[in-house]
Amino acid sequence: METKQMATARAAWRKHTAQLNACLATPGWISEGTAQNRGPGAGGPCYQWSRKVQGKTVSVALSKEQYQWLAAAITNWRTVQATLKAMQQLSRTVLFTTLPGTQRRKRLGKRTLGIT
Numbered sequence: 001m002e003t004k005q006m007a008t009a010r011a012a013w014r015k016h017t018a019q020l021n022a023c024l025a026t027p028g029w030i031s032e033g034t035a036q037n038r039g040p041g042a043g044g045p046c047y048q049w050s051r052k053v054q055g056k057t058v059s060v061a062l063s064k065e066q067y068q069w070l071a072a073a074i075t076n077w078r079t080v081q082a083t084l085k086a087m088q089q090l091s092r093t094v095l096f097t098t099l100p101g102t103q104r105r106k107r108l109g110k111r112t113l114g115i116t
Contacts, residue, residue, distance in 0.1 A: 017087070017090060020087050024083055031073040033070075034049070035047070036048045045061035047063065089116075
């Protein structure tokens with residue numbers, strides 16, 4: 001039989017999951033990397049996009065319009081990544097809280113379970 005406390009926790013988890021799903025439903029354009037406004041006189045292009053490709057940094061000069069668009073896309077990418085991380089942590093919290101586990105001598109910590 002489920003306790004009132006567990007029922008409340010399940011309802012909170014469902015609500016949180018719905019909020020995270022809503023965040024993933026409308027991210028818009030996404031891109032990884034970093035967009036920089038280096039300013040005039042920086043000794044190179046004012047606007048620049050950098051990212052890692054096979055362990056090496058690749059940079060591309062941008063127009064102001066490209067920079068603005070790409071900066072928004074990078075912000076969206078970071079939001080998606082943070083949302084996915086939160087979803088993983090919530091999923092593991094529900095898993096290790098609601099399902100029976102194996103017998104252990106020592107209780108597993110939150111860091112080990114990846115729910116910190």
